[in-house]
């Protein structure tokens with residue numbers, strides 16, 4: 042059985058390890074022209090997703106465990122409107138994206154089942170290279186195949202950017218993540234160690250310079266005594282859901298099939314849940330003696346597309362709710378969250394949804 046993955050990103054590196062574990066040979070197509078991105082960005086993985094990745098890869102990256110999430114609005118002052126915690130487990134694990142990527146790059150390079158093949162994925166030559174594979178998984182957002190076969194999407198441009206940076210601060214007991222729904226957009230404080238915290242500020246609007254971002258951040262930072270602030274990285278924000286995940290022997294995957302607002306830190310968690318589903322479909326085929334081919338792509342689409350859409354829309358709904366709420370001076374969130382904060386059923390299921398998604 043011939044399987045290939047297009048794109049050398051975290052999604053494909055993890056997927057390659059999952060397939061390797063089943064003793065399947067995998068070719069990864071990568072593009073020499075694409076520079077390795079240097080990023081300070083962090084990634085929050087739910088406890089179930091982190092355990093999944095750690096279990097089968099013996100992951101050596103040690104995350105910072107966040108035990109609680111507190112949500113504030115513009116005028117909630119020092120008292121959060123709601124908090125989420127799980128007495129038994131962390132609510133999520135935070136780690137640098139680059140560390141995770143480096144670990145998987147080293148692991149895949151060592152594997153005798155995984156081969157790296159250089160080609161220009163942005164040109165039509167890639168079509169010739171992949172035509173004899175039984176299954177092709179394309180996770181590269183911008184390449185020839187994505188531009189030709191996977192453009193039919195439900196899209197929404199948030200007309201806003203995420204500004205991410207790291208802060209060094211005085212040492213403190215730092216295991217509570219904070220999200221403030223400011224009048225400028227959601228601002229998240231994501232603890233990375235006792236002295237380091239990652240900031241994700243999704244500012245509404247496109248025209249603002251870095252100095253203003255730092256100033257707004259400082260206005261809302263009543264939590265940390267700052268020592269140093271890193272450079273800012275920027276990401277344009279959109280909601281994108283691909284209408285059709287398959288074309289011939291190709292399955293579109295990762296951020297190419299769903300891109301969501303980062304306010305809940307769920308984008309890559311959705312991808313890990315998708316990887317688990319692909320893994321199960323492949324296991325079932327192997328145990329029935331069936332080929333690993335385009336039927337995997339079809340089965341994957343049938344079992345996930347509607348759920349991914351609903352999940353993405355729910356995150357978008359949270360964004361729109363707080364956007365509207367901020368226009369009416371938080372007059373909706375105040376009474377609503379007063380009730381929800383006391384509702385253990387709501388809190389329990391919010392935790393489960395961020396851990397397991399809708400594939401319950």
Ligand SMILES: Cc1cc2nc3c(=O)[nH]c(=O)nc-3n(C[C@H](O)[C@H](O)[C@H](O)COP(=O)(O)OP(=O)(O)OC[C@H]3O[C@@H](n4cnc5c(N)ncnc54)[C@H](O)[C@@H]3O)c2cc1C
Nearest residue numbers: 048049050051052071072078085203303306307308309310
């Ligand atoms: C501000 C922000 C915060 C986020 N926070 C979270 C979070 O906390 N939790 C969460 O679950 N999700 C989060 N997400 C979503 C998450 O970041 C993405 O789902 C994830 O980064 C996708 O990673 P990837 O490496 O698979 O793909 P990509 O980001 O598309 O690829 C990364 C890199 O791979 C390399 N690459 C790709 N293709 C090739 C190729 N052909 N050849 C060579 N190199 C290649 C390039 O260097 C590229 O830059 C966030 C997103 C944003 C914008």
